[in-house]
Amino acid sequence: MKPLHIHTPLWESAPIKKRTKQTVFLKMECFQPAGSFKSRGISCLCQEYVNLGKTHLVSSSGGNAGYAAAYAGRLLGVKVTVFVPRTTQQLFIDRIKSQGAEVVIYGNDLDEAAIKAKEFLAEVDGGYVSPYDHSAIWRGNSTIMDEVVYEMNKPDAVVVAVGGGGLACGMLEGMHRYGWQDVPLYGVETAGAASFAATVRAGKLVSLPKIDTIATSLGVKMITKKLFEWTKVGEVVPITVSDADAVNAVRYFLDDHYVLVEPSCGAALAAVYNQVPELADKKSILLIVCGGIGINWELLNQYLKLFE
Numbered sequence: 001m002k003p004l005h006i007h008t009p010l011w012e013s014a015p016i017k018k019r020t021k022q023t024v025f026l027k028m029e030c031f032q033p034a035g036s037f038k039s040r041g042i043s044c045l046c047q048e049y050v051n052l053g054k055t056h057l058v059s060s061s062g063g064n065a066g067y068a069a070a071y072a073g074r075l076l077g078v079k080v081t082v083f084v085p086r087t088t089q090q091l092f093i094d095r096i097k098s099q100g101a102e103v104v105i106y107g108n109d110l111d112e113a114a115i116k117a118k119e120f121l122a123e124v125d126g127g128y129v130s131p132y133d134h135s136a137i138w139r140g141n142s143t144i145m146d147e148v149v150y151e152m153n154k155p156d157a158v159v160v161a162v163g164g165g166g167l168a169c170g171m172l173e174g175m176h177r178y179g180w181q182d183v184p185l186y187g188v189e190t191a192g193a194a195s196f197a198a199t200v201r202a203g204k205l206v207s208l209p210k211i212d213t214i215a216t217s218l219g220v221k222m223i224t225k226k227l228f229e230w231t232k233v234g235e236v237v238p239i240t241v242s243d244a245d246a247v248n249a250v251r252y253f254l255d256d257h258y259v260l261v262e263p264s265c266g267a268a269l270a271a272v273y274n275q276v277p278e279l280a281d282k283k284s285i286l287l288i289v290c291g292g293i294g295i296n297w298e299l300l301n302q303y304l305k306l307f308e
């Protein structure tokens with residue numbers, strides 16, 4: 001089956017080199033048709049369900065995963081229902097609906113929306129599209145490496161944003177496939193959604209009591225067990241940045257590359273722009289610009305005012 005994602009550009013950033021003196025390769029996943037890297041993993045899972053004969057896909061997501069499922073479902077010609085919590089921004093709801101999916105608003109957080117989604121799933125005999133927790137999602141996300149490996153040399157570090165850990169797991173799978181297993185992977189979160197950092201600190205899977213960040217795509221209380229397992233295989237290290245850092249990085253990136261991304265992606269950019277200690281001695285870095293549809297002119301202004 002033809003993949004539903006595209007081969008994205010890899011840019012060696014001259015503006016960032018000027019700022020940090022490092023060679024930073026930007027994998028521009030923001031240019032995926034559904035606005036983020038989720039086009040890779042989510043559509044891989046959706047295709048798997050359709051191959052199994054499912055005619056209805058059910059997602060629970062406050063954002064890009066629901067949008068990617070809606071996009072994939074439209075192209076595959078199946079019904080899509082996305083359960084979103086009450087806290088979801090109208091922007092996301094409107095954009096998911098614009099892909100032809102049905103949106104059901106339910107519950108106070110993602111966990112509550114997910115429970116309802118699974119009840120509904122049983123009624124329609126559908127396929128459940130997790131935002132980050134499925135081997136088909138990791139396999140789909142790992143296709144980033146299939147492209148990158150022919151376009152650059154092995155870097156000193158790979159940097160990704162971490163929500164539930166689906167992107168990180170995909171990258172690690174791909175890195176192992178191509179002999180990059182000795183390259184450390186840094187997973188960046190905002191302080192109000194630092195479930196990966198908490199898990200590494202505790203040495204076991206930890207569920208955060210609450211989420212408090214504007215980087216809503218990172219707002220997952222507990223990472224996938226698979227990412228925790230990867231931390232035992234190689235150097236897989238959490239980095240935490242503030243919401244303000246993430247928003248400022250969105251602005252720097254817009255100035256540097258004329259591309260607007262959401263704050264969740266800004267978190268990963270912030271680790272590089274702020275030259276966090278973990279990355280300070282790295283000469284070359286591969287940074288996944290994960291993208292995201294959760295941003296527009298109005299929201300950007302709102303966020304900038306918030307952190308002025």
Ligand SMILES: *Cc1c(COP(=O)(O)O)cnc(C)c1O
Pocket residue numbers: 036038064065131132161162163164165166167168217218220262264265290291292293
């Ligand atoms: C989903 C998402 C993330 C987090 O990815 P995980 O696979 O959940 O770790 C980060 N940024 C954006 C824009 C996303 O859509």
